[in-house]
Amino acid sequence: MRYRALGNTGLQVSEIGLGAEWLERHNAQEVKEVIDACEAAGINILDCWMAEPNVRSNIGAAIRGRRDRWIIQGHVGSTWQNGQYVRTRDLTKAKPAFEDLLSRLGTDYVDLGMIHFVDAEAEFDQIMNGEFIEYMRSLKQSGAVRHIGMSTHNPHVARKAALCGEIEMLLFSVNPAFDLLPGSEDMNAYFAEEYDEGLHRIAPEREELYRICERRGVGITVMKGYAGGRLFDASASPFGIALTPVQCLHYALTRPAVASVMAGFDTPEHVRAAVAYETAGEEEKDYATALAKAPRHAYAAGQCTYCGHCAPCPAGIDIAMVNKLYDLAVLHDDVPATVPAHYGQLEAKASACIGCRACESRCPFGVQVAERMQKAAALFESAAR
Template identity: 50%
Template sequence: MEYRTLGNTGLSVSAIALGCEGFMGKTEEQVCSDMDFAIRKGINFIDIYSSNPDLRSNIGKALTNRRQQFIIQGHLCTTWENDQYLRTRDIEKTAASFEDQLVQLNTDYLDIGMIHYVDSKEDFHEIFNGPVIRLALRLKEEGKIRHIGLSSHNPTVARMAVESGLIEVLMFSINPCYDLQPPTENVDDLWADENYAHSLQNIDPERERLYELCEEKGVGIDVMKVYGGGDLLSEINSPFGKAMTPVQCIEYALTRPAVASIMVGCRSCDEMQAAIDWCTATKEEKDYTAVMTGMEKFTWKGHCMYCGHCAPCSVGIDIASVNKYYNLTIAQNEIPETVREHYKVLTHHASECIQCGQCETNCPFGVAIIEQMEKATEKFGY
């Protein structure tokens, strides 16, 4: 298993983590068996958005005597009514459900308290100017939440949350299909067939800027919907008309700036293993460009996707990393210190480019890499 630091939280999380969907409707014994498998494989991170009391209790029992080894991301603003999950902004229901969650999980704190499902600007302002954020801050002060997070599907709202300085973790939906779509307050738009019927080009700039902003601010991203609800794994259902593998989907998400972990909703140990296989996959197995190139309607031409196909550089420059660090500086007047330090410790720098052009021949997206190296040299000074 690979472990990554989740932003500035200091938490070391497994790159492959668990969504809670796969545990729903299972018995205590089944949940314990699945959790045993996950822990043996090195998984140490789980997201529990559902307020289902049986689900929470079964996970709590599965973590008995090993709570300290596991990082729990639980959600505020979910409650259980009429035997079903309900998103709420009612502060009394939110507070009561949070306390129930601690009891059900047999713990006295959550590593991350995630403000649940904020996709509209109106909802954002209600939360960040009202009792919900005050509750989250109080719970953090009391030690019942160690870090505050927010989940969203809308890059505009997510950016507002990051810029508030009040969240440390963002749970966001990332995959190559969603990345093509502009911001929307209606999450169903991300699945709508009509939104993929016309030609689409390159990552939406608001989404890309969000990932770069999180990297800049030290806000860690954990990813939901990495398979697009399963559509990307199906040639029939994928907007691309080509099926991706779990490993390719995971590799795409994990190469975005600030991303530390992927929450996968696995219904079986076999599905869990299909995600964990990313850890030992070859470069060829991780290569997502085979699906994303040569399409008529969808193109990423001229845009660095951090895929690494430009390698090997004849002088050893890690071109994908140079491009990533340079892109993190574009929207700013000065270079963030963290970005400067990351660039500094690279073994080779942009100024060492001899303009042989081998990388541009290798690049499947037609990126003007030599020009990018010149820009990076000018920006960083070497």
């Protein structure tokens, strides 16, 4: 298992995590089997947003005696009222629900205290200017929450959170289908039966979000990485093709700022299917060729998705990384110092490009790599002289 820094939190998280939602439909023994399989594979982060009491207790029982090896994303604002889940900002409901979460998980803190499910910009503003954020601050001050995070499906809300200076990480929905869609306050829009035929590139607000998070050290953990399993079925997929878990994981993990994908597991076999990513070859990870050849909604020509098809470069350039750093740099007029610093650590710079264009013949999306290397060299290396 490989581990990644979660933004500036100081936490090192497994790049595959446990999104525990599916465990609601399982008994205590089955939950323990899944969690044991995760531990055996080296998974060290789990997300528990569910308010249903039994699943919280079952997870707590499964990690009893091993709490310290888990990084827990626990949600604040997810409550159980009259036998059903209710999202709320009412602290008279949210406070006892969070205390219940701690009690049932058998812990006195969560590593990541998530402000639960904020998809409307007006609601974000209310939270950040009201008693809810004050409560989150008090939880952090007391140590019941180590870092404040937020979960959202809306890139406009996520952008506000990343720029506000107080939200340290995001749980955000990332997959190649959702990335085509403009931001919406209605999560159901992402699960439409058909997408607009004009959608042929990553939505600009999503590209910008990933780059802002990378630049500011706001880590991302991923939900909906499989689009609820929809991407595994050609008849349900908006692309008209089926992707594999490994391909979906690779897509999410190549987005800037992404540290871990919270995958849903019903069984230990599901855990193994996801963890296969850690030993998969490049052909198994290859989402780019599949999307480029998809009968519907293939990505636009000329757009780099950092998939790595351009490798190997005879000059030793990490082309995908140079492209990622270049895109981060041009996001704003003033280039953050950290970006050229990362560029300076690359063994081979963009100026080493010999213009052979072998990379371009391998790129599924027709990116003009040689031209981008010239632009990157001019941006980063002329300034360094």
